[in-house]
Amino acid sequence: MIPATGKPSLAPKARLRFDRISGGDMLLYPERGLALNGTAASILKLCDGDRTVEGIVGELHREYLDRTDDDVRHEVSEFLEDLLKRGLLRVLG
Amino acid sequence: MTEAHRPYTLVAELTYACPLHCVYCSNPVDLARHAATLDTASWLRVLREAEGLGVVQVNLTGGEPLLRQDLEEIVEEAHRLDLYTNLITSGIPLERERLARLRALGLSNVQVSIQDSRPAGSDRIAGTEAFHRKLAVARWVKELGFPLTLNTVLHRENLDHVEEVVALAEELHADRLELANTQYLGWALANRRALIPARAQIEKARSIAAAARTRLEGRMEVLFVVPDYYAEFPPSCMDGWGRRFLVVSPDGLLLPCLLAHTLPDLTFANVREGPLADLWNDSPGMNAFRGESWMPDPCRTCDKRTVDFGGCRCQAYHLTGNAAATDPACTLSPHHGLVEGAREEAVAPGAHLVPFRYRWPRA
Numbered sequence: 001m002i003p004a005t006g007k008p009s010l011a012p013k014a015r016l017r018f019d020r021i022s023g024g025d026m027l028l029y030p031e032r033g034l035a036l037n038g039t040a041a042s043i044l045k046l047c048d049g050d051r052t053v054e055g056i057v058g059e060l061h062r063e064y065l066d067r068t069d070d071d072v073r074h075e076v077s078e079f080l081e082d083l084l085k086r087g088l089l090r091v092l093g
Numbered sequence: 094m095t096e097a098h099r100p101y102t103l104v105a106e107l108t109y110a111c112p113l114h115c116v117y118c119s120n121p122v123d124l125a126r127h128a129a130t131l132d133t134a135s136w137l138r139v140l141r142e143a144e145g146l147g148v149v150q151v152n153l154t155g156g157e158p159l160l161r162q163d164l165e166e167i168v169e170e171a172h173r174l175d176l177y178t179n180l181i182t183s184g185i186p187l188e189r190e191r192l193a194r195l196r197a198l199g200l201s202n203v204q205v206s207i208q209d210s211r212p213a214g215s216d217r218i219a220g221t222e223a224f225h226r227k228l229a230v231a232r233w234v235k236e237l238g239f240p241l242t243l244n245t246v247l248h249r250e251n252l253d254h255v256e257e258v259v260a261l262a263e264e265l266h267a268d269r270l271e272l273a274n275t276q277y278l279g280w281a282l283a284n285r286r287a288l289i290p291a292r293a294q295i296e297k298a299r300s301i302a303a304a305a306r307t308r309l310e311g312r313m314e315v316l317f318v319v320p321d322y323y324a325e326f327p328p329s330c331m332d333g334w335g336r337r338f339l340v341v342s343p344d345g346l347l348l349p350c351l352l353a354h355t356l357p358d359l360t361f362a363n364v365r366e367g368p369l370a371d372l373w374n375d376s377p378g379m380n381a382f383r384g385e386s387w388m389p390d391p392c393r394t395c396d397k398r399t400v401d402f403g404g405c406r407c408q409a410y411h412l413t414g415n416a417a418a419t420d421p422a423c424t425l426s427p428h429h430g431l432v433e434g435a436r437e438e439a440v441a442p443g444a445h446l447v448p449f450r451y452r453w454p455r456a
């Protein structure tokens with residue numbers, strides 16, 4: 001479990017890129033790419049190594065007012081856990 | 094262009110030249126036929142037009158891409174286009190300063206191949222003394238802050254060392270380890286009798302890789318590419334013909350895979366002939382095996398056809414003589430006996446005495 005005070009950032013091998021063709025963002029890493037949905041892209045753009053998980057949840061909640069705090073928290077942690085397992089994320093602190 | 098045929102990856106084979114002579118090398122055996130290599134300006138144009146077509150990643154490979162003196166310019170342009178750029182290299186010949194320069198120019202990832210965990214075995218397969226240099230290069234890669242992919246091609250002589258290869262990858266702090274069983278094409282097909290492993294070796298290596306994958310989760314990605322000679326169904330070759338990969342050979346042919354130009358009766362365009370988009374969409378060779386209308390039985394009615402696309406066209410041709418046959422690696426193929434026969438060679442008496450044919454030319 002990533003702690004609420006952990007500060008996530010992308011692993012060195014991963015990079016975000018806007019995809020003109022789909023109009024969405026992609027996460028690129030060796031030999032692979034993930035097409036991200038809007039929420040996933042918003043989460044990753046906040047993973048700058050300074051913000052904590054809780055901070056990211058807070059900012060995202062302001063962006064997606066129709067969702068409850070718990071929903072957002074759940075979505076963020078599930079997504080980040082998945083990236084961590086794939087070695088695409090670093091968490092400090 | 095439809096999403097069905099959107100390329101995501103450009104495989105730029107910058108040259109067929111190489112200081113090594115790996116007996117498993119997938120390059121075509123008639124290297125000498127491919128002479129006039131693309132110049133710098135053409136490669137830069139290929140990068141730009143590929144990006145325009147939807148490409149987001151580029152693999153700089155060969156042969157040995159380090160032999161191109163214009164590698165720096167190519168990396169710089171790829172970076173300007175915001176492409177994820179992967180250098181796929183033997184690590185020879187390379188100085189630390191040059192690698193640092195490539196980092197500054199925006200290279201994203203470096204993949205270094207090692208032939209074995211043991212120096213003697215590695216140099217024997219490469220036909221050159223290179224093992225210790227390669228390890229030094231892999232260390233520089235990490236010191237300079239690059240992500241490192243380590244690639245080892247597996248065959249009879251090194252499959253029993255997979256545990257050591259994993260340990261070496263850990264020691265080098267690799268971010269990704271590719272344990273890639275030999276694909277029997279190019280020089281590897283010429284050396285098949287000397288390389289093909291026994292099933293027991295594969296099974297053991299596979300379980301070691303699986304344990305390593307679990308243990309190293311989150312730290313190192315461990316990929317074990319199952320050899321299609323021992324699989325029930327073939328893997329999807331290049332994610333399907335002319336769908337996701339755009340390959341440009343050193344002499345400028347636009348191809349769906351690394352060896353498509355070894356198939357007879359297909360016409361592939363040269364990138365010198367016109368805009369990449371037109372060639373990608375309309376060249377007869379690129380359209381030869383797109384979709385399903387070309388498929389023979391049993392693929393045509395098989396529910397796996399949207400997953401594996403009937404397997405590898407090059408393997409079909411080089412084993413059966415017919416590029417439009419079901420990949421003989423498939424257990425449903427009427428030609429599967431050819432693959433079973435090759436597997437038997439692995440356990441036949443004297444199998445270990447077969448001499449290697451080194452990738453030509455030997456420098």
Ligand SMILES: C[S@@+](CC[C@H](N)C(=O)[O-])C[C@H]1O[C@@H](n2cnc3c(N)ncnc32)[C@H](O)[C@@H]1O
Binds near residue numbers: 155
């Ligand atoms: C042809 S090499 C060219 C780049 C560079 N010379 C090298 O060897 O790393 C590209 C990649 O394909 C791998 N490779 C070569 N022959 C292969 C084969 N028969 N089956 C599977 N992988 C192979 C190499 O290990 C390398 O990672």
Ligand code: SF4
Binds near residue numbers: 114115
């Ligand atoms: S696989 Fe070996 S021989 Fe082939 S290009 Fe790479 S280093 Fe050279």
Ligand code: SF4
Binds near residue numbers: 392397420425426
């Ligand atoms: S029959 Fe063809 S489509 Fe079906 S699994 Fe075999 S190769 Fe794939």
